[in-house]
Amino acid sequence: MDQRTITMRCPCLLDLVIILSLTSCCMLSEARAPHSLEPDHQLGQGSPTTALHQRLRRGWIWKQIFVPEEDPTPSVIGQLKSDYDRGDFSIKYILSGEGAGEMFEINEYSGEIRTLQKLDREEKAFYLLQAHALARKSNEPVEPQSEFIIKVQDINDNIPQFQNEPYVSSIPEMCPMGTIVAQVTATDADDPLFGNNAKLIYSILQGEPYFSVEPKTGIIMTSMANMDREARDQYLVVVQVKDMLGLSGGYSASTTVTISLTDVNDNGPTFQHNLYTFAVLESAAVGTTVGRIMADDGDVGINARMNYSLEDLEESATFKIQTDPVTQEGVVLLAKPLDYESKRRFVMSAKAVNDHIDTRFLSYNEFQDRTTLKIVVEDVDEPPIFMAPDYEWKVLENMVAGTVVGTVSARDTDAINNPIRYSIDKSSDITKAFKIDPNNGTVTVAKPLDREEAAWHNLTINAKETKQNHLSSSVVVFIKVLDINDNAPMLAREYQPYICEGTQSGELIQLINAVDLDDPVEGHHFYFSMVPDKNINPNFTIRDNQDNSASILARRSSFTRRDRAHYLLPMVVADSGSPALSSTSTLTISVCSCQPAGHCPTGGVEALAISIGVSLQTLLGFLVCLATLTDWLC
Numbered sequence: 001m002d003q004r005t006i007t008m009r010c011p012c013l014l015d016l017v018i019i020l021s022l023t024s025c026c027m028l029s030e031a032r033a034p035h036s037l038e039p040d041h042q043l044g045q046g047s048p049t050t051a052l053h054q055r056l057r058r059g060w061i062w063k064q065i066f067v068p069e070e071d072p073t074p075s076v077i078g079q080l081k082s083d084y085d086r087g088d089f090s091i092k093y094i095l096s097g098e099g100a101g102e103m104f105e106i107n108e109y110s111g112e113i114r115t116l117q118k119l120d121r122e123e124k125a126f127y128l129l130q131a132h133a134l135a136r137k138s139n140e141p142v143e144p145q146s147e148f149i150i151k152v153q154d155i156n157d158n159i160p161q162f163q164n165e166p167y168v169s170s171i172p173e174m175c176p177m178g179t180i181v182a183q184v185t186a187t188d189a190d191d192p193l194f195g196n197n198a199k200l201i202y203s204i205l206q207g208e209p210y211f212s213v214e215p216k217t218g219i220i221m222t223s224m225a226n227m228d229r230e231a232r233d234q235y236l237v238v239v240q241v242k243d244m245l246g247l248s249g250g251y252s253a254s255t256t257v258t259i260s261l262t263d264v265n266d267n268g269p270t271f272q273h274n275l276y277t278f279a280v281l282e283s284a285a286v287g288t289t290v291g292r293i294m295a296d297d298g299d300v301g302i303n304a305r306m307n308y309s310l311e312d313l314e315e316s317a318t319f320k321i322q323t324d325p326v327t328q329e330g331v332v333l334l335a336k337p338l339d340y341e342s343k344r345r346f347v348m349s350a351k352a353v354n355d356h357i358d359t360r361f362l363s364y365n366e367f368q369d370r371t372t373l374k375i376v377v378e379d380v381d382e383p384p385i386f387m388a389p390d391y392e393w394k395v396l397e398n399m400v401a402g403t404v405v406g407t408v409s410a411r412d413t414d415a416i417n418n419p420i421r422y423s424i425d426k427s428s429d430i431t432k433a434f435k436i437d438p439n440n441g442t443v444t445v446a447k448p449l450d451r452e453e454a455a456w457h458n459l460t461i462n463a464k465e466t467k468q469n470h471l472s473s474s475v476v477v478f479i480k481v482l483d484i485n486d487n488a489p490m491l492a493r494e495y496q497p498y499i500c501e502g503t504q505s506g507e508l509i510q511l512i513n514a515v516d517l518d519d520p521v522e523g524h525h526f527y528f529s530m531v532p533d534k535n536i537n538p539n540f541t542i543r544d545n546q547d548n549s550a551s552i553l554a555r556r557s558s559f560t561r562r563d564r565a566h567y568l569l570p571m572v573v574a575d576s577g578s579p580a581l582s583s584t585s586t587l588t589i590s591v592c593s594c595q596p597a598g599h600c601p602t603g604g605v606e607a608l609a610i611s612i613g614v615s616l617q618t619l620l621g622f623l624v625c626l627a628t629l630t631d632w633l634c
């Protein structure tokens, strides 16, 4: 035991004798060994101890006692000695202050200071104590009390610890070397100011050659460029931290950093097949799914999104393609009706392009691919087809039975061209006015038509295949019945003209209109005239106004009721048909006093009827003759 006792003198203070033991230092390091991965004997041989000796010799440090933490107890760490102590035990030493009696005790006779418990710097780094020297008999201080500090000397007894575990990080794939991935941080509870006990160094245990760690900062970076997620998408990097600047004998700890590579669009689409063949029935409705094509893409999510399109416009116009948002397949749909008889095969190419392209990778990837689509149309037995979507015919009224109105024509479009039979849908020709030839579709009049009764006959004509599935279809035929002049014109209503007493020659008595049931193409033209007579009527005249109306004018003045109560005026109205038809009507013109208001009272006509003793009907009724020009009777 290399024990040294150093006595020092100070004019007013108690001497302090420091006893240090190299052995205790060695024991300390041995005691620590089981906790350490690599015991450090260099440390055990104790440079702190040497330093302490030097300090003591410098003569001022005596007020501090350095005690290595975790030293075994009890062990003597120093000795108080008064200059007045002659070794006769007349002086009694007492210790007070922090940890006195608890952590430290003093031998009251010898002044030896001993530890009672192991010290832990991380718990308490120093203790402030007072030393007293008393005369044993009188209990009077023989010296003034003296203060001193016991400093707990750090030993490497703490393992570095990683903070904020677990570490998870992600970086985009294909990133350059040196990209920062994450930072790991460890702490060490040992004294950061003393020695290297808390000086930490990071190193990588697992994860090379992809990643590296900066020894001092714990920053993890990529040490390889262009790591490909499609090849490997996760790395477990194990980082070790060592105290003692990583020298052997220190503590170490490790942590795992989980690093994921996130996807970037570095892969383009590739069709699964060079050729896709689909079959579709010619009867398929527009919008029917013809088939699905699929281009694979190594990427995921948005980077694998496809936009499909069809090329060869002439062939592909019949189809369209859409992307299934879930599967990213291309769904080929029918865009136009098919016809097996006119086109049985479509060949076109389809293209897949990534929706979102990363321009960084354009130099070595096109991000598109092409494939060939072959679409075969399959035959379906189809109903006959009429040559026209509808027919519109005209026929004159009053034509004899058997007159041809028109011909419909339908044919079976299928390869086997089945014969067709025609018929008129009975519900569209209730009056059975028409007949159809079942073999050639010629429609004839079955009985004379009357335009005034029905101006249109809209027939539904069926065409039916005579063989196979007896498929049928129908067409509408609009038959317009054309007018012939078979109706004579008539006065528009029953006129009741009257002439006031005192009417002057030339005055208008009544305006006359006419009607005709016929419907001439160029419109009505009516001609009004007096019935031809060898004598000119001296009383009234008819003026044709050239606008399908006529005016009845007085030809003289001084009509009086007394003279005559009514006059009969036959008039002829003719139409412009070919041949023209006419009718003669006789107007009864009453003479009215028109007093006082200038109007003939409505009762006047009835009164007149009574006065002349004939029925009102007879009086007011028109005498109407229907006649042709050549053969008229009145």
Ligand SMILES: *[C@@H]1O[C@H](CO)[C@@H](O)[C@H](O)[C@H]1NC(C)=O
Residues within 6 Å of the ligand: 307, 308, 309, 355
């Ligand atoms: C697909 O590509 C076409 C042009 O090729 C473009 O007009 C269209 O917007 C694209 N669709 C999507 C969803 O990006």
Ligand SMILES: *[C@@H]1O[C@H](CO)[C@@H](O)[C@H](O)[C@H]1NC(C)=O
Residues within 6 Å of the ligand: 407, 437, 440, 441, 442
């Ligand atoms: C249709 O057939 C009938 C005989 O059934 C014939 O009189 C007529 O001329 C034919 N019409 C046409 C357009 O062939």
Ligand SMILES: *[C@@H]1O[C@H](CO)[C@@H](O)[C@H](O)[C@H]1NC(C)=O
Residues within 6 Å of the ligand: 456, 457, 458, 478
């Ligand atoms: C027949 O068709 C014509 C033209 O579309 C129409 O004006 C007429 O009202 C129709 N007649 C009947 C009876 O449906």
Ligand SMILES: *[C@@H]1O[C@H](CO)[C@@H](O)[C@H](O)[C@H]1NC(C)=O
Residues within 6 Å of the ligand: 537, 538, 539, 563, 564, 567, 568
């Ligand atoms: C014209 O009036 C006179 C006098 O009222 C009458 O006698 C004569 O019959 C009338 N003539 C005709 C054609 O009505």
Ligand SMILES: [Ca+2]
Residues within 6 Å of the ligand: 156, 157, 158, 159, 160, 188, 189, 190, 197, 198, 243, 244, 251
């Ligand atoms: Ca440590």
